Amino acid sequence: MKPPRQFYQPLAIGAPTPLRELPVKLERMIHFVPPHVEKVTAKVPEMARQVDVVLGNLEDAIPSDAKVAARNGFIAMAKAVDFGATGLWTRINALNSPWVLDDITECVSAIGNKLDVIMLPKVEGVWDIHYLDQLLAQLEAAHSIKRPILIHAILETAQGVNNVEAIAQASPRMHGISLGPADLAASRGMKTTRVGGGHPDYAVLSDAAPGATRQKFQQDLWHYTTAKMVDACAAAGIKAFYGPFGDFSDQDGCESQFRNAFLLGCAGAWSLHPSQIVIAKRVFSPDPGEVTQAQKILAAMPDGSGAAMIDGKMQDDATWKQAKVVVDLARLVASKDPDMATRYGL
Ligand code: GLV
Ligand code: MG
Numbered sequence: 001m002k003p004p005r006q007f008y009q010p011l012a013i014g015a016p017t018p019l020r021e022l023p024v025k026l027e028r029m030i031h032f033v034p035p036h037v038e039k040v041t042a043k044v045p046e047m048a049r050q051v052d053v054v055l056g057n058l059e060d061a062i063p064s065d066a067k068v069a070a071r072n073g074f075i076a077m078a079k080a081v082d083f084g085a086t087g088l089w090t091r092i093n094a095l096n097s098p099w100v101l102d103d104i105t106e107c108v109s110a111i112g113n114k115l116d117v118i119m120l121p122k123v124e125g126v127w128d129i130h131y132l133d134q135l136l137a138q139l140e141a142a143h144s145i146k147r148p149i150l151i152h153a154i155l156e157t158a159q160g161v162n163n164v165e166a167i168a169q170a171s172p173r174m175h176g177i178s179l180g181p182a183d184l185a186a187s188r189g190m191k192t193t194r195v196g197g198g199h200p201d202y203a204v205l206s207d208a209a210p211g212a213t214r215q216k217f218q219q220d221l222w223h224y225t226t227a228k229m230v231d232a233c234a235a236a237g238i239k240a241f242y243g244p245f246g247d248f249s250d251q252d253g254c255e256s257q258f259r260n261a262f263l264l265g266c267a268g269a270w271s272l273h274p275s276q277i278v279i280a281k282r283v284f285s286p287d288p289g290e291v292t293q294a295q296k297i298l299a300a301m302p303d304g305s306g307a308a309m310i311d312g313k314m315q316d317d318a319t320w321k322q323a324k325v326v327v328d329l330a331r332l333v334a335s336k337d338p339d340m341a342t343r344y345g346l
Helices: 044-050 064-080 100-111 126-142 158-162 164-168 181-188 223-236 251-264 274-284 288-300 317-336 338-344
Strands: 029-033 053-057 087-091 117-120 150-155 174-179 203-205 216-218 239-242 268-271 307-310 313-316
Touching: 029 044, 029 087, 029 274, 044 053, 053 064, 064 100, 087 100, 100 126, 117 126, 126 150, 126 164, 150 158, 150 164, 158 164, 158 181, 164 174, 164 223, 174 223, 223 239, 223 251, 239 251, 251 274, 268 274, 288 307, 288 317, 288 338, 313 317, 317 338
Parallel strands: 029 053, 029 268, 053 087, 087 117, 117 150, 150 174, 174 239, 239 268
Antiparallel strands: 203 216, 307 313
């Protein structure tokens, strides 16, 4: 790691100064758009009012012969649409692909002042972040970009998981990390063809008396990686996200997977289908009952110290901090969503 004094210096003369704190933003869902499909991009102005982040996808799921059309479509969409407070992100192609250099240079030169975050797939270690960090600084300087474009890494290789703590701390440009369960499953040799979610065979059996039926409890395939990613991100002061849930017909499965991620500390998840926007909004906005309880805790201990009993439950400095996480998030949701503001009483 660089010495502290150098860590926050721009990597190119004329590039904007790196941020010390992440911008405070609600990012419950990162909504994926295929920018070469006009039927979809036509709906983006309306979509931008419903979601927290619009992401133009240039990587997997975009056919090789549509890569250039997707990039051009993303740039046109970014120029044409007023995104207001909604985030504008792109997922570029992998660093070893033939498209990535043009993805980066063309996006920064054409729309660098509108682009909030670049999502970088298949990050293996700090070297990937350092490469993009340096290149972005050079391009920002060359094109007079006013604020640093942030980097969001996808955690989707076994080596990336090994290096996740270092990746999270690699640069002040790091915004966060998303779990990429499909590529990660392949990289690890996991025997599932699903995109995220559980698997009925990943289970434990209860003990039982001889001859009695044993109960089977399905386990969460992604628990270990999500928890490891959350710790790496929280320790670095950046945000963790659940990635894709590929079975659009299984809304309960999607909600349950998103909820586990939310409870473990994730800020949001990807939405690949409009039905998943609604799910992510529901899951990643705190429950009004939980917010009321958290407000009671804060009110009972105004300076955040000491101990109090509320409804028979012990509260102290630590539960005050837990309550603050919930109320701060509720305030952020309320600032964007008047219906939720009413439900929270904020
Ligand atoms: C996402 O990119 C994944 O591989 O799951
Ligand atoms: Mg992937």
